[in-house]
Amino acid sequence: MKHQYDVIIVGAGLAGLRAAVEIGKDAHVAVLTKVFATRSHSGAAQGGIGAALGNEEEDHCEWHMFDTVKGSDYLGDQDAIEILANDAPRAIYELENLGVPFNRTSEGKIAQRAFGGHTRNYGEAPVKRACYAATRTGRVILDTLWEQSLQRGIEFFDEFQMLSLIGQDGQCCGVVAYELSTGKLHTFHCKAVMLATGGAGKIYKTTSNAFASTGDGMAIAYRAGAPLEDMEFVQFHPTGIYKLGILISEAARGEGGILLNNEGERFMERYAPVIKDLAPRDMISRCMLEEMRAGRGIDGKDYFHLSLTHLGEDVIEKKLAEITSFARTYAGVDPVKEPIPVQPTCHYMMGGIATDADGRVIVDEQNTPFAGLYAAGECACVSVHGANRLGCNALLDTLVFGRRAGMALKAFNQSVARPKLPAKPEKNDADTIQALMNSTGKETSGPIRAELQESMMENVSVFRQKDSLNTALAKIAQLKKRYQNLSIQDKGNCFNRDLLDAIELGHLLDLAEVITRGALHREESRGAHSREDFPERDDKTFLAHTLARYDAVKGPQIFTKPVTLTKFEPKERTY
Amino acid sequence: MQCHFTVYRFNPQADKKPRYHEYRIDAEPTDKILDCLNKIRWEQDATLAFRSSCAHGICGSDALMINGRVELACQKLVRDFKTGNNFVIEPLPLFEVVKDLIVDLEPFFEKYRQVQPYLKPGKNDSDKEFIQQAENQEFIEPALRCILCASCTAGCPINRANPDYLGPAALLRAFRYIFDSRDSITEERLERIDTEDGIWGCKTMWWCTEVCPKEIPITKCLGQIKRAVKQKDKGG
Ligand SMILES: Cc1cc2nc3c(=O)[nH]c(=O)nc-3n(C[C@H](O)[C@H](O)[C@H](O)COP(=O)(O)OP(=O)(O)OC[C@H]3O[C@@H](n4cnc5c(N)ncnc54)[C@H](O)[C@@H]3O)c2cc1C
Numbered sequence: 001m002k003h004q005y006d007v008i009i010v011g012a013g014l015a016g017l018r019a020a021v022e023i024g025k026d027a028h029v030a031v032l033t034k035v036f037a038t039r040s041h042s043g044a045a046q047g048g049i050g051a052a053l054g055n056e057e058e059d060h061c062e063w064h065m066f067d068t069v070k071g072s073d074y075l076g077d078q079d080a081i082e083i084l085a086n087d088a089p090r091a092i093y094e095l096e097n098l099g100v101p102f103n104r105t106s107e108g109k110i111a112q113r114a115f116g117g118h119t120r121n122y123g124e125a126p127v128k129r130a131c132y133a134a135t136r137t138g139r140v141i142l143d144t145l146w147e148q149s150l151q152r153g154i155e156f157f158d159e160f161q162m163l164s165l166i167g168q169d170g171q172c173c174g175v176v177a178y179e180l181s182t183g184k185l186h187t188f189h190c191k192a193v194m195l196a197t198g199g200a201g202k203i204y205k206t207t208s209n210a211f212a213s214t215g216d217g218m219a220i221a222y223r224a225g226a227p228l229e230d231m232e233f234v235q236f237h238p239t240g241i242y243k244l245g246i247l248i249s250e251a252a253r254g255e256g257g258i259l260l261n262n263e264g265e266r267f268m269e270r271y272a273p274v275i276k277d278l279a280p281r282d283m284i285s286r287c288m289l290e291e292m293r294a295g296r297g298i299d300g301k302d303y304f305h306l307s308l309t310h311l312g313e314d315v316i317e318k319k320l321a322e323i324t325s326f327a328r329t330y331a332g333v334d335p336v337k338e339p340i341p342v343q344p345t346c347h348y349m350m351g352g353i354a355t356d357a358d359g360r361v362i363v364d365e366q367n368t369p370f371a372g373l374y375a376a377g378e379c380a381c382v383s384v385h386g387a388n389r390l391g392c393n394a395l396l397d398t399l400v401f402g403r404r405a406g407m408a409l410k411a412f413n414q415s416v417a418r419p420k421l422p423a424k425p426e427k428n429d430a431d432t433i434q435a436l437m438n439s440t441g442k443e444t445s446g447p448i449r450a451e452l453q454e455s456m457m458e459n460v461s462v463f464r465q466k467d468s469l470n471t472a473l474a475k476i477a478q479l480k481k482r483y484q485n486l487s488i489q490d491k492g493n494c495f496n497r498d499l500l501d502a503i504e505l506g507h508l509l510d511l512a513e514v515i516t517r518g519a520l521h522r523e524e525s526r527g528a529h530s531r532e533d534f535p536e537r538d539d540k541t542f543l544a545h546t547l548a549r550y551d552a553v554k555g556p557q558i559f560t561k562p563v564t565l566t567k568f569e570p571k572e573r574t575y
Numbered sequence: 576m577q578c579h580f581t582v583y584r585f586n587p588q589a590d591k592k593p594r595y596h597e598y599r600i601d602a603e604p605t606d607k608i609l610d611c612l613n614k615i616r617w618e619q620d621a622t623l624a625f626r627s628s629c630a631h632g633i634c635g636s637d638a639l640m641i642n643g644r645v646e647l648a649c650q651k652l653v654r655d656f657k658t659g660n661n662f663v664i665e666p667l668p669l670f671e672v673v674k675d676l677i678v679d680l681e682p683f684f685e686k687y688r689q690v691q692p693y694l695k696p697g698k699n700d701s702d703k704e705f706i707q708q709a710e711n712q713e714f715i716e717p718a719l720r721c722i723l724c725a726s727c728t729a730g731c732p733i734n735r736a737n738p739d740y741l742g743p744a745a746l747l748r749a750f751r752y753i754f755d756s757r758d759s760i761t762e763e764r765l766e767r768i769d770t771e772d773g774i775w776g777c778k779t780m781w782w783c784t785e786v787c788p789k790e791i792p793i794t795k796c797l798g799q800i801k802r803a804v805k806q807k808d809k810g811g
């Protein structure tokens with residue numbers, strides 16, 4: 001089936017919806033999403049969204065900018081970070097005016113709380129910058145933006161999965177998508193496509209991410225020629241529930257929770273004397289692993305205690321509602337009375353499809369745009385998070401740059417005609433599906449995926465070194481070979497998860513390879529990327545973005561792009 | 576330990592009528608029911624269809640029936656059941672089955688759209704946020720926990736008898752906007768649902784409250800709406 005629009009947005013998380021709301025009736029737009037819009041993973045965001053409103057105490061956008069630059073270990077582009085921090089208050093007031101039900105101060109203003117790495121006066125002490133709705137901040141924003149989209153009459157294609165991008169005359173002009181309920185292929189012909197497909201946490205065994213977080217947009221854009229930027233920077237959040245990876249938001253520490261080792265010691269005091277348990281995530285995750293190696297994990301194992309008991313029932317039940325129920329349901333502990341067992345969990349991709357600050361996908365170090373292709377949110381890399389993202393900045397990123405992409409799309413739509421559709425745009429995907437369905441190979445996706453996730457967890461997580469990275473690369477190559485022998489058990493065409501699992505696994509394999517190649521290339525330690533064989537940051541050689549270009553034969557081709565520095569010179573990063 | 580799953584299977588395109596399929600799997604007491612379903616799909620039967628995404632009770636994808644009760648598969652663990660490790664898994668009632676455990680929720684969302692689920696703001700004199708009292712935000716807070724899983728509506732006996740009844744989830748969303756101090760069309764909202772298929776469809780059966788996986792006091796919230804409608808009718 002063929003459809004015609006001006007703009008196709010792929011993804012109905014906050015980034016996609018914010019762009020859709022921006023475009024509204026100014027262009028003929030449709031949103032495709034593989035899970036029903038309100039099931040998007042943005043809904044899982046708990047703790048808050050950062051903006052220097054100063055509702056609780058003095059705060060300034062420039063402080064926010066500085067914290068983000070420092071948090072990024074100086075790899076974030078400072079021009080883009082300045083946009084993020086300066087636009088944040090506007091973005092929050094706008095959300096509030098659209099109906100987002102934030103928690104309130106006693107004066108009826110938006111309430112704010114402390115979050116990791118957010119400080120007053122360039123690092124003096126934690127500052128209350130996170131706007132929140134209990135621990136369901138992402139959910140209420142997602143619901144509000146979805147409802148705003150309904151009100152504006154935006155068309156949704158729910159449970160439609162993008163398989164590939166269509167290009168003609170050097171311009172992206174459409175999407176091929178698979179309809180989950182019928183197995184039919186649809187061609188969406190348009191002037192521009194925006195990718196807002198979210199993260200790829202499913203590359204790792206332990207993750208806070210949803211089943212849908214398989215990096216489809218990143219992998220599909222990469223194969224279409226868009227370079228991926230800074231993929232080696234993968235955030236491990238320090239407080240996932242032990243063995244499950246379900247997130248216990250940093251808000252728990254923002255409200256005063258503390259991390260304890262097996263001696264009952266608040267160990268972060270030793271590593272970050274000023275902001276302690278509110279140090280950035282890369283640092284706390286590293287400290288946890290070091291404590292573990294020193295035999296100070298709980299019961300000598302690989303987890304720690306997150307203690308909230310001193311906060312009192314009222315704070316725990318009211319301000320940390322969701323995570324309290326997660327601890328009770330899944331870990332069987334009551335945070336009012338006992339500590340929660342936690343360990344680092346794969347949480348966020350700092351890297352992604354390289355874009356400029358208006359959501360345009362770029363193809364080289366000169367920022368040459370990929371005509372007709374846009375991206376924002378977790379699948380994109382502007383870069384505002386550099387080597388390590390601060391809590392509360394991801395939601396902000398989706399809103400600020402989702403809106404900017406929306407504005408750029410409107411202008412682009414005015415300026416170009418719709419390119420002709422190439423002949424048989426869905427043929428490639430139809431052939432791939434046919435081949436998979438007819439294959440008599442001996443492999444299935446489950447074991448390949450599990451082995452990939454385990455190898456990445458073991459070799460390419462918080463600490464890395466040359467040998468472990470090479471082990472992972474060899475494993476990925478071997479799994480890619482086995483992938484060629486994949487067959488599909490489900491021969492039906494209605495909600496054929498087996499087929500979609502296989503397609504998504506192809507994306508995970510490609511992205512794992514890019515992450516590992518980038519990590520090998522970067523012979524230094526910066527932010528979330530810690531090379532045990534290169535423990536220092538090396539600004540002389542590596543104060544640069546890693547870009548990876550697809551090459552079907554040779555694998556990812558790495559090149560670099562300088563970091564934009566404006567206000568803040570790189571300094572040693574202590575907290 | 577060994578668990579025994581009896582799972583509803585139906586593919587309307589191919590099957591004349593639904594059937595039940597038996598699976599035996601090894602599971603831990605701490606495994607979620609969703610983990611068990613995944614295990615069945617990954618290790619035994621790739622054709623089993625169900626929805627899931629977040630796997631921790633926040634996206635609302637996997638509401639279904641476990642041993643005759645509406646539940647979220649990702650929010651119930653094997654150890655939560657006292658049925659000797661025997662589980663019967665069926666799709667949500669009320670809605671049409673698309674395949675196996677997947678139902679067509681379009682009628683559910685259609686009701687939702689009917690209640691004008693968006694803020695119609697009054698005038699904000701400031702260029703910043705609306706001032707809203709913390710008590711007001713807390714009053715609507717229960718409704719903010721809703722994840723649109725459709726359990727309540729599927730479990731409501733009135734909905735089964737009267738397909739036109741808006742149902743608890745849509746009415747709960749109406750509650751959220753009716754009582755939001757920033758909204759400007761409270762009267763209109765109340766009028767819209769002041770009907771037998773609207774708020775008066777609710778006969779205070781409490782089933783919705785009973786099944787809601789987010790423990791929202793839905794029936795109470797609907798009671799607040801009824802009170803507000805009566806007030807309005809008295810002209811007060
Ligand atoms: C548990 C958790 C808690 C978090 N808490 C916070 C927090 O407190 N503060 C903060 O700032 N950040 C937080 N984050 C990070 C933040 O939530 C995410 O980075 C952000 O929401 C991503 O939004 P997005 O719009 O880019 O993508 P998502 O919300 O992930 O949406 C992706 C969309 O793309 C669609 N999609 C994907 N692939 C395809 C395809 N092939 N075809 C069609 N559609 C597709 C999906 O259906 C979905 O609609 C948290 C993350 C997690 C996991």
Ligand code: SF4
Pocket residue numbers: 720721722723724725726727728743744747786787788789790791793
């Ligand atoms: S009110 Fe409860 S049961 Fe009903 S849709 Fe919302 S979360 Fe689900």
Ligand code: FES
Pocket residue numbers: 626627628629630631632633634635636637638647648649650
């Ligand atoms: S999978 Fe999201 S609620 Fe169960």
